[in-house]
Each structure stands twice: as C-alpha cells, then as structure tokens.
Amino acid sequence: MKAPVHMVRTVMLLIMVCGAVSEVQTEPYQTPDEGYFWEHPEEIRVTGTDMAFTSEIFNNVKNQNIFFMTQFNDGWVFMTSFFGFRTRSGFIKRWGIYVVVTDPAGNSYFAKLEMKDRDIEFAEDRLYITDGTNWIEGGGMEYRVHYDFEGFYCDLTFNNILPPWKPGDGKEVFTEDGDVFERRTVNSPWADVSGVIRYGDTVHNVKGEGYSEYSILIVPFRRMNPALHAIRLFSPPGTPREDRWHLGILDYLNHEDYGEKRFPRLILAHGDDFVITTKDYILEGLDWTPAPNTPWEYPAKIRISYTGNGYRLEGYYTSNILFDVTDIFAEIPAIIRNFLLTFMSRPVYIRNLGEFTGYLIMPDGRVETLHLYGPYEYLLAK
Secondary structure (H helix, E strand, O other), rough: OOOOOHHHHHHHHHHHHOOOOOOOOOOOOOOOHHHHHOOOHHOOOEEHHHHHHOOOOOOOEEEEEEEEEEEEEEOOOEEEEEEEEEEEOOOOEEEEEEEEEOOOOOOEEEEEEEEEEEEEEOOOOOEEEEOOOOEEEEOOOEEEEEEEOOEEEEEEEEEEEEOHHHHHHHEEEOOOOOOOEEEEEHHHHHEEEEEEEEEEOOEEEEEEEEEEEEEEEEOOOOOOOOEOOOOOOOOOOOOOOHEEEEEEEEEOOHHHHHHOOOOEEEEEOOEEEEEEEEEEEEEEEEEEEEEOOOEEEEEEEEEEEEEEOOOEEEEEEEEEEEEEEEHHHHOOOHHHHHOOOOOOOOOOEEEEEEEEEEEEEEEOEEEEEEEEOOOOOEEEEE
16 A cells, blocks of 8 residues: 555655764674763774664654765855655655755755665665665765765765764663664764765865764654754864864754653864763753744854863854755645644754854863854754
C-alpha cells in the first residue's frame, strides 16, 4: 500500500524539522565519567558507528541527519542536511537533501532534493551515504560533501582543526524505557573548508571554516522538540590561525511530555585547541522580534554567560540580518495542514546572520576580547 502523494510531500517537509579523535575507532568505548569528558574533550574517543547511519528499526519514528555548515569567502554561509526518515512500520521511508546559501547581505538561495529509499546506500560502521550521485563520507580528521543535482553542485572538503567529539556517550534518553532518545556526534567541531559551490550562474571557490554533526532522533511524530538554538561563530576572515576563535552552541528542549528538559552544549576553541566544552552556561533570549509572515517571535539578541574551571565568558550575540524564514506548514496544502494541526506542532525555522561581542577572562587573569561572526538558527514548534 502506497502513501498518498500529498502525505509523502508533507512527510518530506517535516523530516527537515525532526532531523532539526584522530583515528576512527572500531571497538566499543565506554566513557567512565561523563563530567570528566566535558572538561577534557581531547581525551574522548569517537567510533565509526557514532557517526554512521543505521538500518536498525526502533519502537518510534527514526530520523537520521548529517549536517554541515561553513562560513566562507568574507561572510557567505552554506548549510546542508542529508536526512532520512522512517516510520516504525516502514509505511513511509523517505530521504532528502536541503541546502541554503546566503551572501553577507542576506540574499539567500535554497535547493532541495527528494530521494527514494531504494536508491540509498550507507555504511553502518562509518560515515558514508549516497544515492549513487550525491554522497557524504569521512572519518577522523577529514570529510567530503559532494552534491550534483538539479539547481545545485558542490564538492567540499572539511579538514578538521579539532578532533571529533561527543559529550559523554553522546546519548540523551527521554523516557525510562529508553525507547525515546537522541544521539549526537560532533564529527567536525571546527574545520578548515575548501572546494567549490555552484548554482545558477554563481560559482564559489570556497575558502572558509565550518562545522558538522551527525544526529539520530527516535521519538513519536507528535512529540517533536519544541525549541532549538544553534549558533556557530568564527573570527573575521584573514585572522591568523593561531589567533582564530570559534564559538559553537546547540541548545534545545525536548517535548513537555518528557519534562521539557533543556539540553545545552557550548564549545569555545582557540588556535587548534578546545578551551571550553560545557553544558553549564546561561543562554538568555532578548529583544524578541516577530518573524515575518508567522505568528512567532525570535530573540534578536542573546546573552551568553559562563563561569567555570577558572574561565569567565560574557557577551551578546546580535542578529543583524534575517535571511531565511521557513514555515514548514505554509508549503503544505490547506486540507492536510488543518488535519496535521489537530495532532502536532507547527514548526518554523528562523535563520539570521549576526555577531558576538564579549570577553573571556583566562585562569591567569588575562582578558581576551572576542568579536565573532556567523549564523544563528532558531527552530520553534508550537
């Protein structure tokens, strides 16, 4: 029995929301002390399976996603996700790619590709996935993203500055029976990025910095995470390698049925070293602003604060340019939209370009002024 065409399209759009070490190790590894590995990220091991797609069937909907982003060529931004979605019964099995490219002024280009399950091949012991034409692969300190579909082409190499990392065992369990959970691996906490991006008459010979993360979310369709903040920031172009800084934040809530618990993560790095990896920081949304053509607001300014291990980080991220608002439901036919609203949330992506201004006090008392730039994604589902 085949799913109705409208329903398949609906699922493809919603997938985009839910799927919101120097050597790759092959042997299982248990972290004895999660807190220790937050404070010593360079000592954690990441296995090939930590970043591999899986064919395992779970008791809830399975959403898998590999995300890459880069800030390049004096302020351009590229984001992409290769994602897969499967209902428990297998009634719906769909795959997709989306890409967003924006210039420093906020003029953006969006492309997407829908793929059939039968065309997808992936390894289960390492990061490798393809539909025969488009592919992503890598491990350890190097990753490749190669797309060639209508309206878009790219061939990018991510050479890691920092080794792959995960906080603790990388898994957050939402229910006592363990059937609802999320697992994340930061395969590129910070990378140098090079290659080419092409769409229409525009060609970019890319030189920049980036980030990548694999995630798998196992959750009932009606209980998606209601809010997520993702901020990835870098020093100005031309900054010498030894002076460069990177600040990355992923901060989200799970569904109220699971306690609406906060799952925060902050990475601050300098040169080629981790400086801070923590979940014990403050993220405060300020200057709440209406998002165009939606009933929701987003924080145009965010306070970020951390004190621990001899460090103190203080500053504000300010959104300067709103470059994308994707209301998933707006693309769904009204009759299906009204039906879906009876049992699930309305998800909206809000993407901005902005800057962080602040300071870092070192354990020895030295003060480092930080002025970093990059995108901020806010996902809201109500």
